[in-house]
Amino acid sequence: MRAEPRCAQCDSEEPKIICLRNPADERYCGRLCLYKGQENFIRWLWRAEAEAVS
Numbered sequence: 005m006r007a008e009p010r011c012a013q014c015d016s017e018e019p020k021i022i023c024l025r026n027p028a029d030e031r032y033c034g035r036l037c038l039y040k041g042q043e044n045f046i047r048w049l050w051r052a053e054a055e056a057v058s
Contacts, residue, residue, distance in 0.1 A: 013037035 011019045011033040021038050023030035025045075032038040 011037050013040050 008017060009019055009031050010017055012023075012030045013032055014037050016033045019031035019033045019037075021032040021034070023032065023038070023041065030041060032041055
């Protein structure tokens with residue numbers, strides 16, 4: 005297990021942005037990684053919603 009937090013998107017050290025949706029697991033080193041993480045979450049929501057409807 006890692007002692008220090010890492011970016012949830014690119015796995016770099018010392019993330020500066022903490023996601024309020026899941027502060028324990030989602031930390032990002034910069035805006036680009038934050039945007040990519042948000043895009044992945046939105047895609048996951050769309051898939052989950054599509055599966056729930058069908």
